Amino acid sequence: MFKTLIFSCIFLLQFYTLCFAESIGDLLKNPEDFSGKSVTIEGEVIGEPLRDKGGRWINVSEGEYKIGVFVKDPRVVEKIQSWGSYKQTGDYIRLKGIFYKSCPQHRTLGIHGEEITVEKRGLPREEILKPYKAKLAAFFFIICLTMGLIYFIKVKYGKRD
Amino acid sequence: MIISPDRKDFSTIFNILGRLVLGLGFFMLIPVFTALAMKEVSPFFDFIIGFFITVSLGLVLTVFFPIRKEISWLHAFFSVSIGWLVFSLLGAIPLFLSSHFFSFVDAWFESMSGFATTGLVLIQDLDHLSSAHNMWRHLTMFIGGQGIILASLSILTSARSVALGFYVGEARQEKILPNVVATARFIWKVSFVYLFLGVSIFFLILSAKGLSPLRSFLHSLWLFFASFDTGGFTPQSQSINYYHSYSLEIATIVFMLLGAMNFNLHFWIWYRNKTELVKNFEIRTFLISVSFLTLVLYFSLKFLGNQSILFRRGFYQLISAHTGCGFTNLTGPELNTFPSLGILSIILAMMIGGGICSTTGGMKIMRVGIIFKTFFMEIKQKMMPFRAVYKDKIHHLQDVIVSDKRIKEAFILSAIFLVTYLSGAMVGIALGYPGLASLFESVSATANVGLSMGITHHTMPLVLKLVYILQMWAGRLEFIAIFVSLGFVVSLFKK
Incomplete structure (x- = not known):
């Protein structure tokens, strides 16, 4: 009975750490509470991985809040195939690492990432041209052309003030 | 006797405005070509x-409102003050159409922030913004920072007599060369030389970080616009922190400082006397101010055990604030974790700003220096015999006597700035925001800095958005052109 209870607790704890990620907003708002601790975050990778001494930086966004993650192992970074930009959504990842309020290596706030799981691959963003834009452009083109003609006639044939 | 404008004056003002609006229209072709090149439909x-x-609009104004009077200072002041409002409204149109703003006011806020080289943002999902829109956001800072009127002046040869009116209207006090058109051209020349230098340096750094050549080039160009014109926009929502690059932080500090330096001083150092850099009153005042505020920041962070972040991050915010740029290498709301004394030192840096005749806002270091000089002059005067007349000198390009006119101008403008800083803070407090954050945001808007403690957000009340727009506009033009225009309007009702 006691063993079952312990195993259940361990299972639940594992399940918790696997399923529940810390919010990036919480990390940024309360850095003291998390500094030096192992955290798990989820979010979209924004921008390309950036080189730095001994590793690469990736930027992870959960919407309003973003955080830089330093990853030493190049194989971990290679899992990321697309990053967020105008034409692309970035891979949605789940990342485990140590959060630092001021990391000893870089003296900045961030996470030193250890494991990355790609939850959802990034996709090309569809460009939707709203129909009213083409109509608006045509309308103002006509106005602009008319005004241009009036201006031209005035300059060419009008009286000088 | 006060001059009161009549119908002919307004026709002339609208005509000038029309020409300037046409100029702005042609600047919009740059993002059009960017969109074409990047295949952004x-x-x-x-x-x-x-x-x-x-x-x-430019054609309507020039066609229907002909120049009916010889262009004078009245027209110049009016055109400048209305011009900036019109530019920001027109500049907001493509931004609003991008669907990255919740309302047109938000887009207008962003546009005014760009033209006024502030850097406060209300844009949503910046990381997925198109290159064309990013080009425009950063271009507004270049146009605003260099002065759109200044751009016109450099090609305008027919209105030399009133060129000074436009020049002063855009909050530039010192001519570099005897004629204003030549001065405007020199400012553009300096800017293009630094543009080449800045883009090259940023390009090397970003390429080394692993950005593709095209992205490196675009980001370098935009970061140059934002740093040299002390604007503070960035193409990524994490500001400079996105790049995680120490060398980029140092390079941006250099260009922020160059942008905050008086253009007159650039001219002097380039062509006349390099030792001016160490003798100049503005530079010395700036060094004293930075040293003092760094010390305050250091102690405030030390007592909270945060001294490790002083140089990498504390000092960066301080320089960014003092030069009016608004770049940050902090992560999200990290600034809010700074102790109050540290925040206060950043507020003071923002209040003071950079050099006269530069792209920065704020009270300006020259005026603050003169105010302190006057204080010491007053003490010395009291220590002298009763009938003694005492005048002190400052070294700004040459030795100049601190005249009563200079003192008066320094005190009046500094007082107007202080009143505006406090008024904006009071509006923030009245709307329920914390006092220190309200003051921080108000100073940031008025001094055209762009650092934020989080109040600037799309959810903030409409009134506050409009107040900050007004502050950015008034702060950029240093009030005088606006007050003179308002005076002319009031005089209409007294006729």
Whole structure:
């Protein structure tokens, strides 16, 4: 009975750490509470991985809040195939690492990432041209052309003030 | 006798405005070509619409409102003050069409922030913004920072007599060369030399970080616009922190400082006397101010055990604030974790700003220096015999006596700035925001800095958005052109 209870607790704890990620907003708002601790975050990778001494930086966004993650192992970074930009959504990842309020290596706030799981691959963003834009452009083109003609006639044939 | 404008004056003002609006329209072609080059269809239409509206308005104004009077200072002041409002409204059109703003006011806020080289943002999902829109956001800072009127002046040769009116209207007090048109051209020349230098340096750094050549080039260009024109926009929502690059932070500090330096001083150092850099009153005042505020920041962070972040991050915010740029290498709301004394030192740096005749806002270091000089002069005067007349000198390009006129101007403008800083803070407090954050945001808007403690957000009340727009506009033009224009309007009712 006691063993079952312990195993259940361990299972639940594992399940918790696997399923529940810390919010990036919480990390940024309360850095003291998390500094030096192992955290798990989820979010979209924004921008390309950036080189730095001994590793690469990736930027992870959960919407309003973003955080830089330093990853030493190049194989971990290679899992990321697309990053967020105008034409692309970035891979949605789940990342485990140590959060630092001021990391000893870089003296900045961030996470030193250890494991990355790609939850959802990034996709090309569809460009939707709203129909009213083409109509608006045509309308103002006509106005602009008319005004241009009036201006031209005035300059060419009008009286000088 | 006060001059009161009549119908002919307004016709002339609208005509000048029309010409300036036409100029702005042609600047919009740059993002149009960017959209074409990057194959961004929807942004292409956003800017084509913006271009047609702007050019149409410019043509309407020039066709229907002919120049009916010889252009004078009255027209110059009016055109400058109305011009900045009109530019920001027109500049907001393509931004609003991008669907990255919740309302047109938000887009207007962003546009005014760009033209006024502030850097406060209300844009949503910046990391997925098109290159064309990013080009426009950063270009507004270049246009605003260099002075759109200044751009016109450099090609305008027919209105030399009133060129000074436009020049002063855009909050520039010192001519570099005897004639204003030549001065305007020199400022553009300096800017293009630094543009080449800045883009090259940033490009090397970003390429080394692993950005593709095209992205490196675009980001370098935009970061140059934002740093040299002390604007503070960035193409990524994490500001400079996105790049995680120490060398980029140092390079941006250099260009922020160059942008905050008096253009007159650039001219002197380039062509006349390099030792001016160490003798100049503005530079010395700036060094004293930075040293003092760094010390305050250091102690405030030390007592909270945060001294490790002083140089990498504390000092960066301080320089960014003092030069009016607004770049940050902090992560999200990290600034809010700074102790109050540290925040206060950043507020003071923002209040003071950079050099006269530079792209920065704020009270300006020259005026603050003169105020302190006057204080010491007053003490010395009291220590002298009763009938003694005492005048002190400052070294600004040459030795100049601290005249009563200079003192008066320094005190009046500094007082107006202080009143505006406090008024904006009071509006923030009245709307329920914390006092220190309200003051921080108000100073940031008025001094055209762009650092934020989080109040600037799309959810903030409409009133506050409008107040900050007003502060950015008034702060950029240093009030005088606006007050003179208002005076002329009031005089209409007294006729």
